[in-house]
Amino acid sequence: MDENTLLHRQVHPAFVQGDSVSEQVFQITSQVFKPTEKDNGLLSVYNGDKFSAQDSHEHFVNTTEGKSIGVVSVSQFECTNATLKVIEDNDPFDGHSSIDFNDLSQKQISKKAKILKSKAMIRGWQYLH
């Protein structure tokens, strides 16, 4: 993984408003990039060197009970720039990585999630199911 590696994040359908989004104009919530309680501060992403955006979507819907309407991505550099560490943990599967939000206040988490969302939106949908 290098700084240009894309980190793919699955987007839950409730986090997109309307389902007639085009590839250019779309709106997702910053919550896409906010770890939930069960994440323990580690936001799950797919390592773009090992999964294409489409492959990551297929893997996600086939191996979990989770729902995903598509995939948005940020680069490792964008995370580092936002002072977020990327951990190439390959756990629970090869190609799994985590963006580390630990030791941050809720306010800081929200702010960094917004920054990542804006980067991802500039890049556009990497895969739309």
Add this chain to the structure above:
Amino acid sequence: MGTNHKIDIYTPRFVGKRFDDHALPLELMDDIAALQDLTIELAKWVYFEENPTRKRVPRGFTDGMEIKLEAVEPGSTLLKIALFVVSSNLFPTENIQYFEKASEKLINAIQSAEDNEDATEHLPEVYLSYFNRIGKKLNPDESIEFKPFEATKKARLTKKSRKRLLLAATRNKEYTDEVELRGFVSEMDKSKKTFQIQLFNGNKVTGNFSKQNIENLQLAFNEYESKRLIKIQGIGKYNNSDKLEFIESVDGTEILDELDVTSRIEIISLLKDGWLNGEGIAPQKNLLKWFANSFEHNFSPDLPLPNIYPTPDGNIQAEWVFENQDISLLIDLEAKTSTLSLLNLSTETDVDYTLNLNDISDWESLNKELKNLIAA
């Protein structure tokens, strides 16, 4: 030359916030007209009950007789409805008693419905269907008191008592009530003059349309694929389990903004616990409704509408993006407070404010802040 008689037969009081200014909304005028029609039919029925050998009412039974709205008096909205009679050979004054008895029976039937007793002890089923026209525009917190001066038994017509009257009226157990629906027009049949609205939960309801509302319905139908939102208000037919079965008539339609907040809130209210891949508390429906109402009343119509999303802890977040400003309003539905977070994406500077959404001045602050950000 006939003699004029005037008998006060109804003094209904309309109770509810809408009537505090002692005026009667025009949309309730049909109720008065229906009250007249029902009273006349009931008077005929009383006549036959008391004169069982007669096959028809006397000639001119209703001639020279008019039921009029005489005055609207203070005291919420108190109406004086009187029976005016120009008596002549054709309308003997003894006929007046049938109209008085008719109004008594009608009021007794309403009281029975309020007391959850059998209204058909006072009126035959067939006449109860007139309540499809009387009280149909009442809101849940409104009532019409037919005996406003009584201490306890005020013969209140409410949404609830009206439903009981209507369900007592029909064998197939249906009743009509006002309906407001949001969704997409999935079907139109010009030969039958019917349309179908697809609701956010996927259910479809068919209804009648008229020339007056064809334009918006057709626009929404033509743009069904791009999810063109429409609001439909009218009169719906419900079964006795309160399930909407059919839209009998459409009073109004409105093409909605694609970010229509009430529609979005309705969609979010369909979420169940565990909605976020096993996590995620479903926001409470009554709190969502409160937010939608507060938003509709207090958010400036000059401002762009936000995107609204559920949050995993059972709350919601409104979001706007203006140029390089990322704005979010995280709403704590239970506490009715919110945090407004403004982030400048260029400088990455941010500021937070706490807003009490029960306080109109805080809504004004939100409107002002957003206006300034757009203008900047």
